[in-house]
Amino acid sequence: MDYVNVPDTPARKGKLCRLVVVSLGLLCILQVILSISLRLALYSKTAKNLTEEENSLKRKLNVFDLYTQQGWxxxxxxxxxxxxxxxxxxxxxxxxxxxxxxxxxxxxxxxxxxxxxxxxxxxxxxxxxxxxxxxxxxxxxxxxxxxxxxxxxxxxxxxxxxxxxxxxxxxxxxxxxxxxxxxxxxxxxxxxxx
CATH class of the missing domain: 3.10.100.10 (Mannose-Binding Protein A, subunit A)
Structure with missing residues (x-):
């Protein structure tokens, strides 16, 4: 079987260029989505940690208040x-x-x-x-x-x-x-x- 050598035409070069640009665009969009997702996950974890810390401090203050009110x-x-x-x-x-x-x-x-x-x-x-x-x-x-x-x-x-x-x-x-x-x-x- 013989392969036919198709010459590069401006239309073929244009399609290849568009494919490369679209691929790079999609990679950029994926990178932005990933970056936003990671930031949201980090924010969510930080917010959860802050809530847990706040609850812990409230418990400590309640214990402290209870004992000091009893004269300790x-x-x-x-x-x-x-x-x-x-x-x-x-x-x-x-x-x-x-x-x-x-x-x-x-x-x-x-x-x-x-x-x-x-x-x-x-x-x-x-x-x-x-x-x-x-x-x-x-x-x-x-x-x-x-x-x-x-x-x-x-x-x-x-x-x-x-x-x-x-x-x-x-x-x-x-x-x-x-x-x-x-x-x-x-x-x-x-x-x-x-």
Missing amino acids: VYFGGSFYYISPFKKSWSDSREDCLQRGADLVIISSREEQNFIRQFRGYIWIGLTDTEEEGTWKWVDGTVLNKRFWETGEPNTFGGTDEDCGEVKPREEENNWNDTHCENENYWICEKIVDL
Whole structure:
């Protein structure tokens, strides 16, 4: 079979040119459509993220408002309830547990300084009732950060002083061991995921 060689005519060249121009035009239109689609998708995702963030902030504000209206104070990721009256250490702890919290666990110098601002003898969640001399927090962790007043803990007078309190002192180191039956103010701590 022989192929016939068709000469290029101006009409053929014109058709080829139109085909190239139309193809390029279609590619440009497709690129614009794709660009717009991607921008809309990005905008939609951004709007969704902003809505979720706004809802999260509203939830946090509602939780914050709820606790502060009930007399809790927010500091460093926890809410603190400072009692207006005095009880024994165990009764104080029971009050905290009923509030969905526990006696305060002081885990940093900043938290210690925050607690020091409240005046009066205050129960904290520290005790050595399980084993004399082994001080543990109410969550069972062994005491590692210490702010004992000089000479404390000391089991004064030979009797067991198994509960920790904060004394109303200016000094940073103001913890004391004392009898759990004494009546003090207390501070509950509740960690709330905001």
